[in-house]
Amino acid sequence: MTGNILLSVDDVVVDLPTPRGNLRAVDHVNLTVEAGRTLGVVGESGCGKTMLSRAVLQLLPKKAKLSGRVMFDGQDLLKLSPEKLRRLRGRSLAVVFQDPMTSLNPVLTIGTQLIETLQEHLELDDAAATRRSVELLAAVGIPAPEQRLAQYPHQLSGGMRQRVAIAIALSCEPKLLIADEPTTALDVTIQAQILDLLAREQQRRHMAMILITHDLGVVAGRTDEVAVMYAGRVVERAPTPALFKKMRMPYTEALLAALPRLDTAPHTPLPAIMGRPPDPTRPLKGCSFAPRCRYAVARCQTDKPALEAAETSAHQFACFHPIETHAGAEA
C-alpha cells in the first residue's frame, strides 16, 4: 500500500442494542482512503454504510458499541478526547448529510451558521469571516450570496440548502469530506448539479471524499474506488472501472442488473433479486447473501467468506464462487 493514507478503518465493528437483541450494524470492516482520492460506498438501506460513516466521525448513537481502530491523519480517533474530536470535526473532517434540513439550524441565518463555523475553527475577525462566507456561497453556486447571508434555511429550496451545507462543510478546507447520500433527497437535475459541484471542489481542493450512496450510477463516473456493502460487511472493493467491468461478487452483479436502464426496451422484466436482506439481529452463519444468491452452494450456507484479493491486490471480494472473469478480458 502507498504511504499517503489519510483514513484507515481497521476491523471496525458496530453493535447496537435493540429490544430484539444485538444488531450488528457494521461487521469487521477494513477500508483505507488516500489523500485526495474518492471512495464510493454503495449499499441498500440497512447495509451499515451510514453507521460506518458515523463510526469514522465518532458520531454513533450513545448506546452503540464500537470496536476496532479508526486512524485519521495520524491520529487514533477512538483515543481522542471529546474536545480534540470536536476540533477535528468541521475542520479537517467534514460531513454532508442527506437532508440539509437536519444539519442546518432552522432558527439561525445562513450567515450566522457559516461565520460561526469559520470562527470556531479559524482565527478570523467578523469582516474576514463574512468575506469568506460570501466567497464560499459563490463557490458552491449560490446566486446573490451577500443577500443569502441574512436568509434562513426555510427560505431556500432543497438544492440551495444542500449547497449551503456543502459550503459549511468546505469552509475550513477539510482533508476528508464524507458525503452521506448527499443527493438522495433532491430532484434528478439538481442531483447532477450537486454531484458536479462536489467533484469540482474535491479536485480543486485536493480533498479526499467518501461518497455514500445506494445508487451505483452515482459512483460510476465520480469515484476512484468503490466498496460495496451488504449486511454490515464490505463484500467487494475495487477501483471503480474494475468493479463495473470485472465484478466478482454475485451481489454486485445482481444489484447492477436489477437497476432499470434507459437502454433497455419497455416491458422487459427486470432480473430482480429475490427475497430481502437478512435480519441484522439474527446473523447468518455463512455468507449473508447466500439465501438470495443464484450461485450459492452448500458451503456458502455454513462458512463465511473473507474479503480477499483477486488477481490484483486492489480488487477484493468475499465470495467462494466469484463470477468468472472472461479470459483475456481487457483491463
Place this chain on the structure above:
Amino acid sequence: MMHQSVPSVRPKSSGALLDVDNLVVEYPAGAKTVHAVSGVSLQIDRGETLGLVGESGCGKSTLGRAVLQLRRPTSGRVRFDGQDLTAMQGDALRLMRRRVQLIFQDPIASLNPRRRIGDIVAEPLVISGVKDPDERNRRVHEVLSAVGLDPTLVIGRLPHEFSGGQCQRICIARALILNPEFIVCDEPVSALDVSIRAQILNLLEEMKGRFGLTLLFIAHDLAVVKAVSDRVAVMYLGRLCEVGPSEQLFARPAHPYTALLIEAIPVPDPDVRPTETVPTGEPPSPIAPPSGCRFRTRCPRADQRCRDEMPELRAVAPGQFVACHHPLI
C-alpha cells in the same frame, strides 16, 4: 366446459379509457394561487401504461389525484370510459371509484398500523357491500397470492411486521381486490431499495397483464418509467412538455427539458463521464410561473418568442408531441 383459474383478461377494445381535457388545478396559498396543473390534456388507451415524469412540485401527483377526483379540478374535464367524472357527485362517483384505484409512494404510511392485513385488504369489499365473509375471505386469499404473499401467513399480522417491499405488495393487493380497470401509481417504487424496486416493477407488470389493467404511472425516475410505460408524458411546472412512445421519446427527445432530464441520469458505467450539466438553476415557483414557456428560465434555447408566447403541444413525429418553439427535432 372450460375452467380458467386465471381471472379473465378484459378484451382489448380500442379507444381511450381515460380522456383528460384541458385540466386545471389551482389552490390558494395565502393570498396567492398555486398553479399546480395548468391546462393538461392527455388520453390513455385501454390496456396501456402512460408514464408521467417530472420533478417534485411539477404537479404530477396533483394531476393523478385530480384524474380520480380526489382533488376536484378547477376547470377542465376528465372522462373515464365515456363518462364525465368531473360532473359526477355522490353515489355515482362512489360507484365509479370501484373501477379506479390509487397506489401511493410510501407503502408503510398508507396502511393503518393498527389493523390486520386481512382486514386492510378486505376493506374495499366491505365498503362496496360484499357481505358474505366467506366470499371476502376467498377474494383476499386470491389477491394476496397473486401479489406473491402467502395468505395464511399474512392475514393475521400487522403492517409493522412487514418490510417496505412487502407493504407495497399488500397495497397492490388492496388496490386489486375490487378488480379495477384503471390504477394511478404515484411513485410506487421511489421509497424502495434497488433490489426490491425491481421485484415490485415486475409485479406491477405481471398484474397489469393478468387483470387487464390500464395504468397511469407517475415517477421522477426516467429509467423506472421507461421500464413499464408504453408512452411517456413529461411534465414541467404544471404543463406537459412532451408526450410520445417511450422508446422514441428517450432515443430522440424533442423538448430541451426532456433532454436535460435524460442527461442528468447517473449512468452505472465508469466510461460514461458525467457531462457537466449545462442548464443550471432550479424550477421557478408554481405561485408565479414564468410567462410564455414555463421552462424558458432554464432553457438554453429560449428567446423572446418563448417569453411572449405559450407553446402548444404539436406533433413532431408519429405519436410524438412537443410544446416548444425550438424543438430539438
